[in-house]
Amino acid sequence: xxxxxxxxxxVAETVDPRKEGLPIFGLLATEAxxxxxxxxxxxxxxxxxxxxxxAAVCNSTTNYRFGMLGDASHAYVSYDHGNNFHNNLTSESYxxxxxxxxxxxxxxxxxxxxxxxxxxxxxxxxxNYHQMTSSFEYQVGWTKLNMVLxxxxxxxxxxxxxxxxxxxMAGNCATGNIQAYDYSSHMLNTDNNYATGTGYNEKMKMLxxxxxxxxxxxxxxxxxxxxxxxDLNKVPRIKDFFDDLESTEYFTDTWTNQxxxxxxxxxxxxxWVGFGLKQSNxxxxxxxxxxxxxxxxxxxxxxxxxxTWHDFSGSTTTSYGASSGNQYYTKFHTxxxxxxxxxxxxxxxxxxxxxxxxxSLENPRKFVNxxxxxxxxxxxWVPWGRTGFHGGWSDNCDSETWQxxxxxxxxxxSDHETTTQVSMGTTSGDSVIPDNxxxxxxxxxxxxxxxxxxxxxxxxxxxxxxxxxxYPLLMGVDWWGNYGGQNSGYxxxxxxxxxx
Amino acid sequence: MAIYxxxxxxxxxxxxxxxxxxxxxxxxxxKATVPDGIEAWRLSYDTAAKAVVVxxxxxxxAGALTQQQTDVAAQKVTDDAKDIADREA
Numbered sequence: 240x241x242x243x244x245x246x247x248x249x250v251a252e253t254v255d256p257r258k259e260g261l262p263i264f265g266l267l268a269t270e271a272x273x274x275x276x277x278x279x280x281x282x283x284x285x286x287x288x289x290x291x292x293x294a295a296v297c298n299s300t301t302n303y304r305f306g307m308l309g310d311a312s313h314a315y316v317s318y319d320h321g322n323n324f325h326n327n328l329t330s331e332s333y334x335x336x337x338x339x340x341x342x343x344x345x346x347x348x349x350x351x352x353x354x355x356x357x358x359x360x361x362x363x364x365x366x367n368y369h370q371m372t373s374s375f376e377y378q379v380g381w382t383k384l385n386m387v388l389x390x391x392x393x394x395x396x397x398x399x400x401x402x403x404x405x406x407x408m409a410g411n412c413a414t415g416n417i418q419a420y421d422y423s424s425h426m427l428n429t430d431n432n433y434a435t436g437t438g439y440n441e442k443m444k445m446l447x448x449x450x451x452x453x454x455x456x457x458x459x460x461x462x463x464x465x466x467x468x469x470d471l472n473k474v475p476r477i478k479d480f481f482d483d484l485e486s487t488e489y490f491t492d493t494w495t496n497q498x499x500x501x502x503x504x505x506x507x508x509x510x511w512v513g514f515g516l517k518q519s520n521x522x523x524x525x526x527x528x529x530x531x532x533x534x535x536x537x538x539x540x541x542x543x544x545x546x547t548w549h550d551f552s553g554s555t556t557t558s559y560g561a562s563s564g565n566q567y568y569t570k571f572h573t574x575x576x577x578x579x580x581x582x583x584x585x586x587x588x589x590x591x592x593x594x595x596x597x598x599s600l601e602n603p604r605k606f607v608n609x610x611x612x613x614x615x616x617x618x619x620w621v622p623w624g625r626t627g628f629h630g631g632w633s634d635n636c637d638s639e640t641w642q643x644x645x646x647x648x649x650x651x652x653s654d655h656e657t658t659t660q661v662s663m664g665t666t667s668g669d670s671v672i673p674d675n676x677x678x679x680x681x682x683x684x685x686x687x688x689x690x691x692x693x694x695x696x697x698x699x700x701x702x703x704x705x706x707x708x709x710y711p712l713l714m715g716v717d718w719w720g721n722y723g724g725q726n727s728g729y730x731x732x733x734x735x736x737x738x739x
Numbered sequence: 740m741a742i743y744x745x746x747x748x749x750x751x752x753x754x755x756x757x758x759x760x761x762x763x764x765x766x767x768x769x770k771a772t773v774p775d776g777i778e779a780w781r782l783s784y785d786t787a788a789k790a791v792v793v794x795x796x797x798x799x800x801a802g803a804l805t806q807q808q809t810d811v812a813a814q815k816v817t818d819d820a821k822d823i824a825d826r827e828a
Contacts, residue, residue: 270826271819325815330808552758554751556780557800587780608758612751614780615811635818637825683767689758693746693767707825708818 258391258722262575262622263289264630265357265714266641268704269324278704281361281716284624286699290361325710327633328589329615336377336566337368341633342590343583345619346715347570348386350393351411353377357716366411375411381500381561381568385438387508387600388472390576391722396472400437400448403429405477420477427489431461436502438512444470446480447512447529451499456562458495460540464488464512464529486531492540495523495548500561501569503582505603511545513603515582515596517560517569522551524582524596526604545604546688551594553610553691558585558594573600574626578650581609581628583620591617593631593694601653607661607685611644611694618643618713626650627662632696633710636703641711642666644694646682658684664697743773743791745784754779778803 261284270276281290324340331338339345345353353376357363371377382399397408403423406416423429431450439446444467452459466485474480494514496502501516510530516523527543537543561568572581580600586592592613598606611631620630627647634642646663662682664671673680685692703709744752744759745768752768753759762768771784771791781794781803795803 270822271815275826325818327811330811552755553753554779556751556778610752612780614807637818637821683765686758686761689755689761691753691758691762693748693750693752695748707822 254722255389255392257393257395258389259393259575259719260391260722261624261719263359263716263719264621265290265361265363265716266701266704267324267363267712267714268636268709270705270707270709271323271325276705279357279361279363279714280704281357281359282701286701289359324712325708327615327710328591328617331589336371339590340712341617341619341710343585343593343617343619343631344567344570344590346621348393348572349383349397350395350715350717352715352717353380353411353566355714357714359716359718359720363714373413375408375413377566379565380411381565382434382437385436385504385506385571387438387440387442387506387573387580388577389441392577393573394472398437398439398471398477400434402432402434405437407477418477420481422477422481425465425481425484425487426463427487428461428463428491430491431457431459433457433499435499436504436514436516438504438506439471440506440508441470441472442508443506443510444468444485445506445510445529446471447504447506449499449502449504449514451496454499456496456498458493460492460494462490462492462527462529462540466531488529488532488537490527490538490540490543494525494540498560498562500565501584503569503571505571505580505582505598505600507599507603508601511603513580513582513596513598513606515569517558517584517594518550520555520558522569522582522584522594522596524549524551524598524606526606549606549688551596552608552689553594553693554586554612555594556586556612556614557588559588560584572620572622572628574628574648574650575622576625576650578626578653579648581620583609585617586610586612587614589617591615593620597648597692599648599653599655602655604655605653605659605687606655607659607687608689608691609646609694610691616710618711619715621713621715623647629697630713631694633712635708636705636711637708639703640698641701641703642696643699643713645697646692646694655687658686659690660684661692663692663695665695666698740772741775742770743779743782744768744770745782747786749784749786751779751782 263283268278283289355365382401384398386394399406406419431452433451435451436449446465450461451457468483471480505513512529525548526545559567581597583595592611595609616634618633623629629643629645631644665681703711746752783792795806
């Protein structure tokens with residue numbers, strides 16, 4: 240492909256068309272009734288406003304929805320959008336799905352959100368809550384593949400795996416399969432016929448799937464490891480991936496699981512695979528060597544497992560996973576640069592706080608435990624900067640700057656025999672850039688497997704968006720903008736030393 | 740009674756000795772004794788008083804949840820009143 244660089248005799252540089260700039264997010268603020276004031280703004284990873292005033296909602300006196308946000312569904316009362324954005328997920332019943340805007344359950348690595356869709360300009364619309372319980376995410380979001388992708392890429396094709404059939408779907412809707420393929424003829428063991436967790440690593444062209452004996456709590460497992468010659472994300476048909484396999488292996492094992500829909504499969508760049516899930520109020524994580532072993536060898540989990548199953552090391556309390564409803568399945572995130580992943584679920588009943596394992600995607604044997612022990616005022620978690628995440632807090636911003644919980648990793652840190660550096664912020668810049676030479680003053684080094692990173696709050700200097708009581712909702716954005724686009728926050732900026 | 744480790748901000752961190760002692764060596768945790776049978780979300784550590792605080796102390800889990808709903812509802816009344824007052828000011 241020619242571009243200006245090649246025409247001028249330079250070196251051709253091809254940027255993946257899926258590649259986005261650094262993560263951006265939305266903040267929605269309302270007064271209690273949401274009838275007379277609503278503000279929606281888009282910020283980049285440096286907390287700079289990058290939205291468009293034409294799409295933003297900046298009205299101070301109006302009834303119901305208005306202007307460019309004049310969405311038909313907004314003509315209903317506020318009950319149609321989570322009762323009230325001021326709800327804090329404390330007193331609300333976990334079965335009351337309409338309260339989940341603020342929930343940890345709202346967003347994972349896929350660009351779509353459970354309840355709404357927001358452009359990067361700041362144009363947002365909520366999905367209609369009628370028939371929400373029939374929606375894709377509510378029923379079968381747990382069948383999505385967990386994707387490990389190149390830098391700056393989020394999954395732009397959505398493959399789902401259930402029983403022996405992989406399907407390509409369009410998004411959070413009940414439209415038809417774009418395509419479907421029964422891959423059972425490529426399997427070496429069909430003793431268990433319920434696909435309950437699938438991961439794909441694009442660099443390795445490696446597809447790893449768990450099959451269980453049912454879709455409840457069956458402990459019997461067959462794990463298949465497919466190494467393709469073609470990239471699943473590039474083949475026109477799923478069949479094309481399976482028809483051109485480099486190797487196929489499997490192993491069997493018995494794994495404790497409260498509900499098999501919670502399984503997350505993290506295929507590392509070194510062929511080691513992390514399997515994790517929410518288990519009762521805690522979580523479990525185990526790592527297995529899924530590199531090619533040869534025909535008929537290493538057929539048991541014991542022959543491939545590194546160390547042992549690890550239970551979550553942090554604080555836990557009553558919280559819900561897929562056993563309480565399909566929509567509460569354990570979720571997976573990756574950092575923007577694709578070097579770290581996160582298997583996560585809420586700390587507290589209704590979607591507050593976080594219990595997570597963060598693991599190197601280069602080497603899933605390197606992992607630490609992530610904890611935020613909030614029991615109210617939740618917000619979702621989204622990628623932040625180059626190698627981090629943030630979110631998790633929506634306290635009243637009346638006379639307060641909005642706070643978030645941001646942390647990040649070293650993208651080159653993948654040795655599981657060393658401690659993990661985690662950088663965090665705090666409530667004063669003077670303690671983040673201290674008058675001494677302390678490296679990482681607010682974070683620390685955490686022991687592999689057992690180290691617990693208790694996240695700390697960071698001041699952002701952002702207003703909540705309303706001059707009195709308001710609890711800002713952190714929102715995911717479908718497209719963060721083209722990598723290297725016109726805005727300095729996309730593909731550059733103070734927080735992001737990016738190399739080609 | 741049981742041992743629990745808290746963050747330096749007084750939030751629950753871990754009940755596990757290996758993790759807690761490791762964090763203490765790094766100056767990242769506080770060790771304290773907590774009553775049995777209390778869910779972690781109700782626990783905090785008052786760093787000034789150097790004492791464990793139990794939310795809705797004396798109540799069971801259901802009672803604590805009810806108390807939390809009551810507190811949240813009261814906060815909402817306060818918030819809404821301030822909102823109205825701010826608009827009318």
